[in-house]
Structure formats: C-alpha cells, structure tokens
Amino acid sequence: MKKIDKKHLLGVLLVMILTAGISLEIGRVLPTIGALDTPANGRVSDYYIDHAARETASPNLVTAVLADYRGFDTLFETCVLFLSGVVVCLTLLEGKAGKNEVSAAAKRKNLRQERKSAFDLAFRAVIPVLVIYAVYVLLHGEVSLGGGFQAGALLACAYLLDRISPGRSMYLPRLRTEATLLLGGLGTFFFALTGVLCMIGGGSFLEYGALPLPTKGEELHGFGILMVEIGVTVCVMAVIIQILEIVLERTRFDD
Amino acid sequence: MSVLIAEAALLVLLIGISAVIIVDRRLMSSVITYCAFSFAAMLLYTIVGAADVAFTEAVIGTVSTVYFVIVIKSIRKKRGTDEEDR
Numbered sequence: 229m230k231k232i233d234k235k236h237l238l239g240v241l242l243v244m245i246l247t248a249g250i251s252l253e254i255g256r257v258l259p260t261i262g263a264l265d266t267p268a269n270g271r272v273s274d275y276y277i278d279h280a281a282r283e284t285a286s287p288n289l290v291t292a293v294l295a296d297y298r299g300f301d302t303l304f305e306t307c308v309l310f311l312s313g314v315v316v317c318l319t320l321l322e323g324k325a326g327k328n329e330v331s332a333a334a335k336r337k338n339l340r341q342e343r344k345s346a347f348d349l350a351f352r353a354v355i356p357v358l359v360i361y362a363v364y365v366l367l368h369g370e371v372s373l374g375g376g377f378q379a380g381a382l383l384a385c386a387y388l389l390d391r392i393s394p395g396r397s398m399y400l401p402r403l404r405t406e407a408t409l410l411l412g413g414l415g416t417f418f419f420a421l422t423g424v425l426c427m428i429g430g431g432s433f434l435e436y437g438a439l440p441l442p443t444k445g446e447e448l449h450g451f452g453i454l455m456v457e458i459g460v461t462v463c464v465m466a467v468i469i470q471i472l473e474i475v476l477e478r479t480r481f482d483d
Numbered sequence: 484m485s486v487l488i489a490e491a492a493l494l495v496l497l498i499g500i501s502a503v504i505i506v507d508r509r510l511m512s513s514v515i516t517y518c519a520f521s522f523a524a525m526l527l528y529t530i531v532g533a534a535d536v537a538f539t540e541a542v543i544g545t546v547s548t549v550y551f552v553i554v555i556k557s558i559r560k561k562r563g564t565d566e567e568d569r
Contacts, residue, residue: 290535381542388549468546472553479557 285437285449291370295453299423299434302456306419306463310412313467317409320474351393355400358386362461369457370450376457380464387469391476405477408470415463422455486530493527514551518544 259265276293286292294302362382369375390400403411423434431438436452443451500520507513521544528537 378538378542381539381546385542385546388546392549392553472550475550475553475557479560 285446286453287371287446287450291375291453294375295370295456296434296436299456302460303419303423303434306416306460309467310416310463313409313412313470316471316474317405320478321405348393351389352399355386355390358382358389359400362386366457366461367454370453376460377464379457380461381468383461383465384468384472387465388472391472403466403469403473405470405473408466408473411466412463412470415459415461415466417459418462419456419459422452422459426452490527490530493523493530496523497527510555511552514548514555517551518548521548 276289276297280286280289280292280297284292284296286296359382362379365372365382366376366379369379387400387403391402422439425440426435426438427433429438429440434452434456436449437445439448439452441448441451497520500516500523504513504516504520507516521540525537525540525544528534528540
C-alpha cells in the first residue's frame with residue numbers, strides 16, 4: 229500500500245468539500261422527497277395512467293413508461309452499464325497467464341473431474357431451464373413483468389453457474405473478455421440503432437410507431453420495444469459475464 | 484391485517500439479518516447471510532405488489548452472492564491461505 233501524500237490529501241479534501249457544498253446547494257432547489265405536491269407525485273402519474281394506452285399503443289403501463297416516456301433514460305442507463313463494464317476492464321485486467329500455468333491448471337482440473345458429479349448433475353438440470361426462462365422473459369417483456377434487464381441477468385446467471393461448476397467443460401459457449409466487451413457495446417449500439425431507425429422511418433428518436441417495418445399499430449410498437457429490450461439484454465448479460473471473467477482471469481482459478 | 488403482520492415480520496427479519504451480517508466475523512458466512520437478506524427483501528417486494536422489482540431482486544441477489552463468493556475465494560488464493568474459518 230502506498231502512503232498518501234499530504235498534498236494529495238489536501239486536494240482530495242478540497243474536492244470533497246466542494247462537491248458536498250455544491251450538492252447541498254442543489255439539494256435546496258430540488259423538491260422535498262416524498263412530498264405530495266412534487267411534479268412526480270402529482271400530475272405525471274395521472275397523465276401516464278390516463279394517456280399511456282392511447283398515446284403509445286403499449287399493452288403494459290410499466291413498459292410504456294420505461295420504453296416510451298423514459299426511452300432516453302433507459303438508453304443512457306444501458307450506456308452507463310456498458311461504461312462501468314469498460315472501467316472494470318481497465319482497472320482490473322492484467323496480462324494473460326503463461327501457457328505453462330494454464331496447462332498445470334488443466335491437469336489439476338482433470339484430477340478433480342471425478343469428485344464433482346453432484347454439482348454437474350444439478351447444473352445440467354438447471355441451466356437449460358434458466359436459458360429458456362430468460363428467453364421467455366425477454367419475449368414477453370412488453371406484456372408481463374420483467375424485460376430486458378431481467379432477461380440479461382438470467383442469462384448471465386446461467387452462464388455463471390455453468391462457468392463456476394468445477395471439473396468439466398461448459399455447456400454454453402465460453403465467452404472471452406474481449407468478446408463480452410464487444411457484446412456489451414453491440415447491445416448499446418442496437419438500442420441506439422433502433423432509435424435511429426425510427427428517425428429514418430420519419431418519426432422522432434425512439435418513436436416506435438415510425439419504424440420502417442411492414443406491420444402497423446400495436447404490433448409494430450411491440451416489435452420496437454422488443455428490439456430495444458434485446459439491446460438491453462445483450463448489454464446486461466455481457467457486462468455481468470465480463471466482470472466475472474476478469475475476476476477469474478486475475479486469480480486463474482482451476483475450479 | 485395478516486398482510487400487515489407478514490410485512491412487519493419480514494421487516495424485523497431484514498433488520499435482524501443485517502445485524503447478523505455486520506456482526507459476523509467470518510466473511511463467507513456473511514455472504515451467505517446476505518443471500519438470505521436479498522430473499523427476505525424479495526418477499527417484501529412481492530407483498531407490496533412490486534412483482535417486477537421482486538423478480539429483479541431475486542436474480543441480482545443470486546448473481547451478487549456468486550460474485551462475492553468468487554471474490555472471497557480469489558482473495559484467499561492470493562494470500563495463499565485456504566482456511567475456512569475466516
């Protein structure tokens with residue numbers, strides 16, 4: 229552990245005091261948390277309840293808010309997630325393991341193979357169910373609870389179980405750190421691309437009714453939401469897997 | 484009324500579990516107790532009527548528990564110690 233410089237400490241303290249002061253000043257302007265007369269508690273919810281079904285042609289109120297009224301919010305949430313994955317990659321990633329160590333790990337793996345059959349059996353049953361459930365959650369995102377984020381987390385969960393179960397090769401395709409980074413970026417890009425496609429179709433950004441596809445009305449809207457949620461799913465899954473892979477790579481586990 | 488009782492019980496359980504997590508000196512058992520915390524929170528969300536949030540909590544609770552276990556094991560490996568008590 230490096231000793232902290234006194235000058236450094238002074239700078240950090242200054243930044244902390246400044247940040248705290250600015251936040252407190254801003255906090256004075258913001259409405260009181262939980263007060264009944266704030267905009268969020270008064271007009272907006274009623275507006276959503278009254279107008280959402282007609283304006284967005286969305287079958288579910290939550291989806292209408294998530295993907296329509298707050299589409300930008302969701303888009304940049306996905307961006308933040310992807311960025312956090314990149315930052316984890318930058319701070320934690322080290323040089324790759326040498327080949328000798330890898331082969332040694334593989335030898336130990338073979339030794340362990342016999343002992344862990346209970347884990348193997350349990351995960352063999354659970355993983356396909358998890359993957360199917362994730363796809364179900366994704367495809368029913370606009371009518372039921374769940375959606376892109378949950379589906380991505382479920383997929384990542386299946387991958388996690390598969391990855392950490394010791395003593396055999398994986399059922400699911402093994403993803404490298406670079407591949408997950410790429411996947412996360414692609415997911416975010418797909419979300420933004422959906423918005424741009426809406427613009428090409430003559431609407432505004434993320435206006436699903438204007439997607440240049442042969443269907444109309446509610447079906448088209450559902451399709452737009454599905455595209456957006458596929459983007460979110462891929463991004464969430466990729467980031468969760470990426471962090472796991474980086475941590476595993478750092479310590480070079482054999483189990 | 485019974486819903487209220489269930490809610491109160493779950494809230495007390497949440498406080499109890501968090502106290503256990505803080506007091507427990509063994510990291511691994513803290514992490515497993517944290518899994519129980521997330522389960523109780525999930526039940527609470529379901530009672531309140533936020534099935535969406537409950538679903539997310541269930542999935543993320545599992546994932547984060549796995550993360551913590553992996554990180555603790557990796558720290559032990561880095562230290563070169565593999566004792567189970569700490």
